[in-house]
Amino acid sequence: MDLVPISDENSVKIDVKLLTDPQTIKAGTAAKLIFAFQENNKNIPLDISHEMKVHLMVVDENLSWFRHIHPKEQADGSYSIMETFPDSGKYLLFSDFKPHGAAPLVDKKEIIVSGSGGNDKMDFSTKFVSLVDGYTVTLENGDDLKTNRSQPLEISVVKDGKKLTENDIEPYLAATAHIAMISKEEKEFLHIHPVSDKRFPIYAETHIKKAGIYRIWVEFQTNGKIHTADFTVHTKAGETTKNANGHHDHHAH
Incomplete structure (x- = not known):
């Protein structure tokens, strides 16, 4: 089930509107995000996908801060959630959703957060090992990712010297894990x-269309707690093949 970006070519014309309360968001202060998914200026019904009607991925422009949250449906058919942004600057909001009876879609919005901070530069050197909550999470084939081919994301998880298996990881939102990839330059988004x-407790297959630097976040659950590992990969250009089709990817631009 692939997500496709909203564009003029898509047969379903969905307008995604975002309001914020307050209108000017300040760093460190909670703000309400209100989404309306509309057709002909009317809110439309959404189907549940991976246990939620709306999955919202939020990142700062530097790709150093990441949140996967779920706005709740309101009586008028809109969806809202409270969020606190840590620093000033630009943030990208990717909402993926499934209009009732139609293909899943993804929309990208940008907001500006006022206040101090947010000027730190992100280190985009390769990072294949992430230490989180006592777990060592490794993207084993991080140095072998290329465009124009179907390829795996092979992720191992170790705690207290023990290698975890898929059975050691609890289902989270109807999946073993949730993986988000966002490119540094064009902010292209993949939800995998x-x-x-x-062989690996977390294993996915993907198809990367453009070479460049990508940030990856992997969310998985153990003992009722969500852990988020992060990686940085430099994807190289691969040879073009006729059968380079990806699997289980949700793309957005």
């Missing part, structure tokens, strides 16, 4: 759901 593999 793992598939079963006996």
Whole structure:
């Protein structure tokens, strides 16, 4: 089930509107985000996908801060959530949703947060190992990602010297894990759901269209707690093949 960006070519004309309260958001102060998914200026019904009607991925422009949150449906058919942005600057909001009876879609919005901070430069050197909550999470094939081919994301998880298996990880939103990839330059977005593999507790297949630097966030659950590992990869250009089709990817631009 692939998500496609909203564009003039898509047959379903959905207008995604975003309001914020307050209108000017300040860093460190909670703000309400209100989304309306409309057709002909009327809110439309959405289907549940991975246990939620709206998945909202929020990142800062530097790709150093990441949130995967779920706005709640309101009586008027809109969706809202409170969020606090840590620093000033530009933030990108990717909402993926499934209009009732139609294909899933993804929309990208930008907001500006006022206040101090937010000027730190992100280190985009390669990072294949992430330490989170006592877990060592490794993207084992991080140095072998290329465009124009179907390829795996092979992720190992170790705690207290023990390698975890898929059975050690609890289902989270109807998946073993949730993986988000965003490119540094054009902010292209991929939302990937793992598939079963006996060798790695988290294993997914993806298809990357453009070479460049990508940030990756992997969310997985153990003992009722969500852990978020992060990686930085430099994807190289691969040879073009006729059968380079990706699997389980949700793309957005």
